[in-house]
Each structure stands twice: as C-alpha cells, then as structure tokens.
Amino acid sequence: MDYEPVLDYIVDFWPKLIRHQSQDEQTKIGLPQPYIVPGNEEMFQEMYYWDSFFEALGVVGTEYEHLVIDMTEDMLYLFNRFGVIPNGSRYYFLSRSQPPFLNEMIWLSYDILVKKDQKQADEFLARAMQVSEREHETVWQGTQQPHKRLIYAGLSRYYDINVLDMLASCESGWDHSTRCDDRWLEHLPVDLNALLYRREKDYERVARMQGDSARAESWAARAAQRRDTLIDLMWDGGQGFFFDYDIAAKACNPTPSLAGFYPLWAKLATPEQAARIVREWLPRFEFTGGLVTSLDAKAGRQWAYPNGWAPLHWIVVEGLMNYGFNDHAQRIMRKWCDNCTAVFNQTGAMWEKYNVVQIGGKEEGGLYGSVRGFGWSNGVFMNFFRRLG
Numbered sequence: 001m002d003y004e005p006v007l008d009y010i011v012d013f014w015p016k017l018i019r020h021q022s023q024d025e026q027t028k029i030g031l032p033q034p035y036i037v038p039g040n041e042e043m044f045q046e047m048y049y050w051d052s053f054f055e056a057l058g059v060v061g062t063e064y065e066h067l068v069i070d071m072t073e074d075m076l077y078l079f080n081r082f083g084v085i086p087n088g089s090r091y092y093f094l095s096r097s098q099p100p101f102l103n104e105m106i107w108l109s110y111d112i113l114v115k116k117d118q119k120q121a122d123e124f125l126a127r128a129m130q131v132s133e134r135e136h137e138t139v140w141q142g143t144q145q146p147h148k149r150l151i152y153a154g155l156s157r158y159y160d161i162n163v164l165d166m167l168a169s170c171e172s173g174w175d176h177s178t179r180c181d182d183r184w185l186e187h188l189p190v191d192l193n194a195l196l197y198r199r200e201k202d203y204e205r206v207a208r209m210q211g212d213s214a215r216a217e218s219w220a221a222r223a224a225q226r227r228d229t230l231i232d233l234m235w236d237g238g239q240g241f242f243f244d245y246d247i248a249a250k251a252c253n254p255t256p257s258l259a260g261f262y263p264l265w266a267k268l269a270t271p272e273q274a275a276r277i278v279r280e281w282l283p284r285f286e287f288t289g290g291l292v293t294s295l296d297a298k299a300g301r302q303w304a305y306p307n308g309w310a311p312l313h314w315i316v317v318e319g320l321m322n323y324g325f326n327d328h329a330q331r332i333m334r335k336w337c338d339n340c341t342a343v344f345n346q347t348g349a350m351w352e353k354y355n356v357v358q359i360g361g362k363e364e365g366g367l368y369g370s371v372r373g374f375g376w377s378n379g380v381f382m383n384f385f386r387r388l389g
Contacts, residue, residue: 003337003385006344010378013350014064016040017055017375019047029089032077033070039352039373046089047074049098050173051376053105054311058379060108061386068112072105076131084139084147087170095146096160096171097139100195102132103202122209129206136199140192152247153229155188156196173311176366177303178296179257180244187253188245190234194262197226201267227268234263240276242269257294258285258312264319274323282320282328289339289356291316291332302366308336308356310380317384333384340381350377 020034028046036055038044052075056068078085085102087093106128113121141150148163149156160167168184169175172192180187200223207216233245236252242260243252263269264277285291290308297305313336320329335356342359344350349372355361363370 001338001341003341006337006341006350006381007385009344009348009350010058010382011062013040013373013378014059014062017373017378018064018067019045027090027092029078029086029091031074031089033073034067035071035074035089036067036375038375039371041371041373043368043371044088044373046093047071048088049075049085050101050311053101053108054314054376055379056105056108057314058375058382060112060383065112068105069109072102072109072128075102075105076128079131079135085135095162096158096167098171099173099192100135100140100199102135103129103199106132107202125206126210129203132199133203136196136203140196152188153233154225155193155229155233155245157188158184158192174259174293174303176301177257178294178298178301179255179259179303180246180253181255183246183248186246186248188233188247189259190230190242190244191259191262193226193230193234194266194268197223197230197268198266200226230263230268231270231273235273240273240280242273242277255294255296256281256284258291258316261312261316261319264322265315267322269323271323274319274325278320278323278325278328286332286335287357288335289342289354289359290336292356297364299364300366302353302364302368304364306355306357306361307353307363308339309353310336310377314380314383330388333388337381337384337388340377347372350374350381352377 017036017040018034019037021028021030022032023030035047038048038051052071059065059067075085082094084097087096087098110121110125113124139147140156142148143150146161149159151157158168158171160171165182165184200219204216204219207219234242236243241256242263246253264274291313292305293307293309293312294304317329317332339354339359346360352371352374353363355363
C-alpha cells in the first residue's frame with residue numbers, strides 16, 4: 001500500500017497542530033515553550049500529558065524535533081508550578097493527571113541533546129529526572145488528598161481530587177472504556193503500575209550513570225517489589241494474561257484489554273508469560289486493521305471493541321520486540337499503517353481512533369465523536385513507517 005500521501009499529509013499538518021501561548025488566558029494555562037495539540041478542531045486545543053509523547057515520536061528527526069524538548073520543558077514547568085502535570089494545560093484539568101509518560105519524553109529529549117553536547121544532555125537529564133522523581137513520590141505514591149493514589153499493597157490507582165470514578169477513568173486516558181466495571185477507584189490498573197515500575201527502573205539507571213550506587217540499589221529494590229506484587233496480584237495463571245486488580249473483590253477483574261500488554265512494554269513479564277500472551281491472547285485482539293482495545297463492546301465506550309488506538313499499538317509493538325517477537329511486531333505495524341492509509345484514501349484525513357475489525361467501518365464515537373487531525377495517530381504512523389523501512 002502506498003503510504004506517501006499519508007506522509008505528505010502528516011508533514012503538512014504539523015504546523016496546524018503547533019501552539020505557543022506563554023501567558024494564562026481564561027482557562028488555558030500559559031506554557032513557556034511551543035507544544036503540539038491533538039487536533040485542529042475546536043476540541044483538544046491544549047497540551048495533553050500522554051498524548052505529547054506519541055506526538056513527539058512523529059517529529060523526531062524532522063524540522064520540528066525541537067518540540068520534543070520544548071514539550072518536555074513544558075511538563076517540567078507544569079509540575080514545578082502546580083505540583084502535578086495535569087491531564088491537559090487547562091485550569092479545570094488540575095484535579096487529575098494522565099498516564100505518566102514524562103520519563104519517555106525525557107529520554108527522547110536526552111537522545112536528541114546527546115548528539116549535540118554530552119555535558120548539556122547530562123545536565124538536562126539530571127534536572128529533569130529530579131522533577132520526575134518528585135512527581136513519582138508526591139503524585140503517584142501519594143496517600144492523601146489531592147493525590148490519594150497509593151492505597152493497596154504498595155500499588156497505585158488512577159484518581160481525581162473529586163473522588164469520582166468517571167474522572168479517575170479520565171486520568172487513565174481511557175475515557176471511556178469497559179475496564180474496571182466503572183469502579184476505577186477500587187481498582188489497581190495494570191498499565192499504571194507497569195508504567196511506575198518502568199519509571200523506577202529509569203531512576204535506577206540514572207543513578208548508576210551518575211555513580212550513585214546506593215541510590216541505584218534503593219530504586220532497584222523498589223522496582224523489584226512492585227514487579228513481584230504486580231505479578232502476584234495481576235497475573236492470572238489460569239488464563240495466562242495480566243488483568244486490572246479489583247481491590248473490593250480481592251481478585252483480578254475478568255475484563256481483558258490491551259492494558260494487559262503493558263508488562264511486556266515495561267519488561268517486567270517473564271519470558272514464559274510473554275510467550276503465553278503472544279500465543280494465546282494476541283490472536284484474540286488482532287483483526288484485519290490492527291488490535292482491538294478490548295474484547296467487549298458497549299455503546300458510548302470508545303476505548304473498547306471495535307476501536308483501535310495509536311498509543312496502544314505502539315505499546316504492544318514495543319512489548320513484542322522486547323521479547324523477540326519481531327515478526328509479530330512488524331505485522332501489527334503494517335496492519336495499523338494499512339488501516340490508517342485506507343481510511344485516509346476514503347476521507348483525506350487522519351483520525352483519533354479507528355475501527356480495526358472492519359477497515360473503513362464505523363468506529364464507536366463515544367462521548368466525543370470522531371476528531372480529525374490527529375496528533376498521536378500522526379506520530380505513531382510516522383514512527384511505524386520509519387521502522388518498517
């Protein structure tokens with residue numbers, strides 16, 4: 001399939017998604033550096049936390065590569081100013097955060113800087129990771145308002161200061177899905193805790209780079225404890241998959257979703273667990289147009305069947321490659337790019353989400369409908385295209 005028209009569209013579309021607003025304006029929070037917004041429509045006209053990483057993937061190696069560092073600096077600014085990196089750069093989003101991909105932004109920025117100046121890159125890494133550690137401890141390990149996330153067995157949940165399940169689901173980024181039976185505050189999400197494990201391994205890595213063995217060992221021990229607890233609570237040996245943990249029921253929630261692949265991305269699954277997931281579960285999620293988000297459908301739930309989403313495809317692909325399943329990863333990348341291209345040929349645009357069961361079929365619009373643009377779809381498409389060669 002010819003990807004060139006899509007690539008041309010994405011390259012031409014980046015300037016339409018770039019904003020720079022340094023001063024607060026009504027509900028918008030001013031940010032010191034330019035940033036990418038998800039869509040070129042009325043919705044999503046602010047910088048979003050986890051969207052930014054997947055958008056950044058698309059501008060690496062382009063004339064807009066500076067935006068990777070710019071958006072990372074904006075995230076550091078937000079935390080230093082508010083004590084949280086909010087869902088998005090609006091005052092009304094300060095009640096919650098989003099999946100904490102700050103470290104992924106830091107590493108992308110570091111890789112760019114290190115090619116120019118090692119000393120500058122090291123100074124940036126030290127400064128940025130200090131902020132990340134503070135976010136980790138105060139937000140994601142918080143035990144009381146406004147960050148009451150660490151609540152059970154040393155693991156964390158998604159939260160919102162208003163203590164509402166629906167808003168906690170918004171912090172997950174999966175607004176809205178069939179996960180957690182709409183009782184998000186009573187669940188330990190597998191994706192979040194895999195993310196936090198990976199962050200703790202990052203802190204260990206940076207401490208070793210800086211020659212601080214004592215601090216490195218401390219973070220290594222914390223990461224190991226999180227990994228052991230996550231596997232103990234969230235790995236269902238009977239079904240051979242990772243699930244969110246229902247605190248009230250003291251059991252895994254039976255709803256399978258692509259969140260169960262995060263332990264592969266975080267490199268915390270055993271080789272045997274990864275092989276079983278790929279053998280028994282990947283075929284259940286995989287369709288003609290890519291990976292369905294969950295296996296069950298429900299009206300109004302866009303993070304569910306038959307929808308596929310760019311960030312989750314990237315997470316799964318990375319996880320597959322971590323364990324040597326490169327052929328599977330290549331196939332998934334190809335399916336996703338083919339789906340995006342087929343829909344582009346029909347509509348002349350990239351979209352926020354896609355029907356992966358029937359290419360070109362109607363996706364579940366959820367509460368927000370279909371939004372064209374679209375930042376993270378553009379970013380992941382570009383990333384996959386480069387890797388497909």
